[in-house]
Amino acid sequence: MRRPAHRARERAGLRRGEPSLAPPPHLTPRAPLATGWFVNPIAEGADPFPVLDGDGYLWSQTDGDRGVAVARSGSLAAVGDRRVVWRAPRSGPTSAEVWAPELIRLDDRWHIYLAASDGDNRTHRAYVLVADGEDPQGSYTLHGPLLTGDAGGxxxxxxxxxxxxxxxxxxxxxxxWPDERTPVQHLYLAPMSSPTALAGPRVMISSPTDHAWERVDPADPGSPGLNEGPQVLQRDGRTFVLFSASSALRASYAMGVLELVGPDPLDPAAWRKHPEPLLAPTAAAFGVGHGTVVRSPDGGQWWLAYHRKIAEDTSFRRVMHVQPIAWRHDGVPALGPPVPSGVPLRLPAGTPAPAGRPTPGPQAWRFGADTRVRSDFEYYGHQQLLAEDGDGVHLGRVPSRPVNAFRSGEKLVLRDLDVADVRVTARLRVTPGDGAAGVLVRATAPAVGATAQRGYLVAWEPDRSRLSISRTDGATRTELGWRTLPRAGDTVTLDVEATGDRITARIAGRSEELAVSDRLFAHGSAGVQVLSGSVTLTAISVAPPPPTG
Structure with missing residues (x-):
């Protein structure tokens, strides 16, 4: 019998999991992921815009379509410490549909370009946030709208x-759009007099009428086209503009290339559109687009960050991928097919080595009072399904106004921890009814997805009074052992030890113990994951296991 909580999630547009988040079966790993490698998807979200800053990255993202967040990470394979820098007003022309913020440093100051509306898509205009100080994660002041119309208009x-x-x-x-009556998206260019003002009228440099793959329905010759998400790539004196076509709602979403072949960018004839897409959807990765080009920390590689759909429906539920760019012999960028979920890739060249510790020193966090969850833990899941307040850290709790939300086994994983033997204790309050959550140990290759990590999960299900230990390999979950513990309740402290090939779990204050032996994953990080319902994490500690004998 379906529980009411399931129906509530479906009414909110949420699902337990997405099959397309799992990698193809033949890519299932059988060992921990080696240091210096990662897998996609690296995060939930759309329109990724990473910027290389020193030897790390800054990311700008919409915050539930009602604000802008900037995150800082030491690696292109993770979004990192995320902070909201601007919130939309409750009403007015910038109160809704905050889309595709782009963090750009101009004239020694950070700027964030974004689109916003009053809730009606027809009122979308371009604005710019200007940093009030030097901190890209500090406060900003809004300017605009920019005059993106024709001369004098x-x-x-x-x-x-x-x-x-x-x-x-x-x-x-x-x-x-050409005008309010013609909602067809073209690419436009205009000179700027400053980072917050245009100096002349717009010029159309691309229309979505040249190739079938630019159409919303590529198979229908009468279907309208779409060009959006322009991004600049400059290399060896050549200027390219990557753009997205078809529709972000469709699995056919793809990326194309414009090249500047004349001296004046404001001359439409100076632009040439390449006939084939740069990045095209496949059965394993579809709805791919809105990519941003960024360099590796050592400057020697080029990478593309882009989003892809998680299901072949007409929704905006998406995750973010990154993959390296290659170059053809004629100097044109080349990508090949989008890399599917779970396929290992080497980190960008020059990425600082993680400060992994062979033996963890005792560390403890109390949430509600401790603010280190964003700086010490990496979150994998929809951004609106992570919340922090005085009660602790909430994973899987559905907000009152979810935007493009979906369930994916939300998890927090400690950064820079790679150990073999470890003891983890976590104080959890699991949703009664259908909740299931627990502690991760020896986790590598974390990504967005219910089984998107290699390692072990000790889970507690209060409705069934059931404690279990399972193994996930990035694609599937295998239960290794379980037992019932009557009257343990929905608030428990899980005490988990991994020593050698033995994993032991108990609930603090009780004598019963669950133990399994498994040799597949010998090291990794630690964290917390929710499988269904929601969980509130109030405290977690990581330490070496106690000595035996």
């Missing part, structure tokens, strides 16, 4: 604005 519909610098001049580049 008002601002027109505009999204996905970015900046092109060429020949000592600066230009704004965005996706827009």
């Amino acid at each position: 008002p601002a027109q519909w505009a999204i996905d604005l970015t900046v092109l610098e060429h020949g000592g001049r600066r230009y704004a580049l965005w996706s827009g």
Whole structure:
């Protein structure tokens, strides 16, 4: 019998899991992922925009379509410490549909270009946030809208604005409509007089009418087209603009390439569109687009961060991938097919080595009072399903206004921890009824997805009074052992030890013990995961196991 909580999640547009988040079966790993490697998807979200800053990265993201967040990470394979830097007002022209923020440093100051509306897509305009100080995760002041219309006219519909610098001049580049009566997205360019103002009327440099893959329905010759998400790539004196086509709602979403082949970017004839897409959907990775180009920390590699759909439906539920860019012999960028979930990739060259410790020193966190969850733990799951308040850290709790939300076995994993033998204790309050959550140990290759990690999960299900130990290999979960513990309740302290090939679990204050032996995963990190319902984490500690004998 289906429980009411399941129906409530479905009414909210949420699902327990997404089959497409699992890698193809032949790629299932049988060992811990080696240091220096990672797997996709690295995070939930859309329109990824990483910026190399020193030897790490800054990411700008929408915050539930009602604000802008900036995250800092030491690796392109993780979003990192995320902080909201601007919240939309409750009403007005920038109160809703905050899309595709792009963090760009211009004239020694951080700027964030974004699109916003009053809740009606027809009112989308381009705005810019200007940092009040030097901290990219500090406060910002809103400017705009930018005058993205024709000469002497008002601002027109505009999204996905970015900046092109060429020949000592600066230009704004965005996706827009010709007018309010023609909702077809073209790419436009205009000179800039400052980071917050345009210096002239717009020029259309690309229309979505050239190739079948640009159409919303590529199989229908009468289907309208779409160009959006322009991103600049400059290498060896050549300027390319990567863009997205078809529809972000469709599995057919893809990325194409424009190249500047003339001297004046404002001359539409100076742009040439390549006939084949740069990144096209496959059965394993579909709805791929809105990519951003970024360099590796050592400057020697080029990488693309992009989003992909998690299901072949008409929704905006997406996750973020990164993969390296290759170059053809003629200097044109080449990607090949999008890399599927779970396929190991080497970290970008020059990525700082993690400060993994062979033996963990005792560490403890109390949540509600401790604010280190974002700086010490990496979160994998929909951003709106992680919340912090005075009660602790909540995983899987559905907000009152979910935006494009989905369930994916939300988890927190400690950064820079890679150990073999470890003891983890965690104080958890699991949702009664259908909740299941627990402690991760020896976890490597974490990614977005219910089984998207290699390691072990000790889970507690209060409705069934059931304690279990399972193994996940990045694609599947295998239960290794279980037992019932009557009257333990929904709030428990799980005490987990991994020593050699033995994993032992108990609930603090009780004598019963569950133990299994398994040799597959010998080391990794630790954390907490929710399988269903929600969990509140109030405390967690990591330490060496106590001596035996």
